[in-house]
Amino acid sequence: MDALVPVQSAGQRLPLRLLSPSLHRCIGSVSIRRSVSGFAMDTRISSRSPSQFTIRSQQSDLKESLGGVASSSDVRIKEWEVDMYQNELAISQGIRIRRKPPSKAPLGYSGPFELRLLNGQVADSPSNILEEITWYKDHEVSRMKELNPLEALKKAVENAPPTRDFVGALRSAHQRTGFPGLIAEVKKASPSRGILKENFDPVEIAQAYERGGAACLSVLTDQKYFKGGFENLEAIRSAGVKCPLLCKEFVVDPWQIYYARAKGADAVLLIAAILTDLEITYLLKLSKKLGLAALVEVHDEREMGRVLGIEGIELVGINNRSLETFKVDISNTKKLLEGEHGRQIREKDMIVVGESGLFTPDDIAYVQAAGVKAVLVGESIVKQNDPEKGIAGLFGRNISQT
Numbered sequence: 001m002d003a004l005v006p007v008q009s010a011g012q013r014l015p016l017r018l019l020s021p022s023l024h025r026c027i028g029s030v031s032i033r034r035s036v037s038g039f040a041m042d043t044r045i046s047s048r049s050p051s052q053f054t055i056r057s058q059q060s061d062l063k064e065s066l067g068g069v070a071s072s073s074d075v076r077i078k079e080w081e082v083d084m085y086q087n088e089l090a091i092s093q094g095i096r097i098r099r100k101p102p103s104k105a106p107l108g109y110s111g112p113f114e115l116r117l118l119n120g121q122v123a124d125s126p127s128n129i130l131e132e133i134t135w136y137k138d139h140e141v142s143r144m145k146e147l148n149p150l151e152a153l154k155k156a157v158e159n160a161p162p163t164r165d166f167v168g169a170l171r172s173a174h175q176r177t178g179f180p181g182l183i184a185e186v187k188k189a190s191p192s193r194g195i196l197k198e199n200f201d202p203v204e205i206a207q208a209y210e211r212g213g214a215a216c217l218s219v220l221t222d223q224k225y226f227k228g229g230f231e232n233l234e235a236i237r238s239a240g241v242k243c244p245l246l247c248k249e250f251v252v253d254p255w256q257i258y259y260a261r262a263k264g265a266d267a268v269l270l271i272a273a274i275l276t277d278l279e280i281t282y283l284l285k286l287s288k289k290l291g292l293a294a295l296v297e298v299h300d301e302r303e304m305g306r307v308l309g310i311e312g313i314e315l316v317g318i319n320n321r322s323l324e325t326f327k328v329d330i331s332n333t334k335k336l337l338e339g340e341h342g343r344q345i346r347e348k349d350m351i352v353v354g355e356s357g358l359f360t361p362d363d364i365a366y367v368q369a370a371g372v373k374a375v376l377v378g379e380s381i382v383k384q385n386d387p388e389k390g391i392a393g394l395f396g397r398n399i400s401q402t
């Protein structure tokens, strides 16, 4: 991808070679190009003039960029089309979560896409909590980007201390203890459980987890739904906690990967239920480039099949909680590790993380027998007065020095 594509006006056709074959039918504007590698791109209307716009790829490291001139309403229409294509592309991969509300269409626009895409989906309210979070996140990220432009973030990342080896820490904890490596979660609240801990001191909890033998920590950074924050990630890191840190976010934009890295993360979460294969591939590459591990989360067989088709994934999380219905069932981990999928995972030597709903030594033994080498645990340990003891209770013995 070394193309520099001149764009005179929105609506101009772009060279076929830049488009995915399945999207040839969509040719007709720069926006389509954006929806293909699209996620990789960032649209900005330049401050010099509202009728001037540049679309710069976040893959600018790969020297691709688009630039052009159009009216700002053209740009809005094109952006809306991109969003709709994003939804379409996702639907074609069996993803039910829509990334944008369907009626974000600019006022007065009634092209063929609007008719097609709104058909049967006229309501503009999210169909479940994951969709709601995703829509809100999109909104939040665009605001945060204004305050922290990518260029500045890249500089911060260049000067940031090196990352710690998240995957290595899990593997060595597994070898050391004979139990799945523990990713202990620093989580104040969740939409399904409400407030988990009133007097929540993230640094104290993180230090207790570390003393208790956690291999890594997961820190919720979502503010609105989980009462977390990036300040928690930063505080834990600067308090000298050595466990590698997973930034627990709903990543819908590459900007968030840079941000997580700048704020002290060693790993990021990529949720297959909200990301297309292309997005996962791109975000995975970007994470690696920045020295971050990526935990790719699935919650059903279809998502597992999808991620097994993507090169370079080392860590797969199986969430026992549906983020759409909140239903928790730890046999999900077992189910997804059976048969052909399990075989492929073993062949590729991937680390599987059993996530959510783990409370007792029996639960740990159950998911371990199913094939996980790591577990991600929040509620059962964060709720304890002493989270360090909570870990010993969860495993049935002290895992800090075995």
Ligand SMILES: O=P(O)(O)OC[C@@H](O)[C@@H](O)c1c[nH]c2ccccc12
Residues within 6 Å of the ligand: 185, 187, 248, 249, 297, 319, 355, 356, 357, 358, 376, 377, 378, 379, 380
């Ligand atoms: O508190 P629990 O049931 O132990 O679950 C922890 C973790 O798996 C859960 O918080 C989680 C898994 N995937 C997520 C994605 C986003 C937010 C949260 C999550």
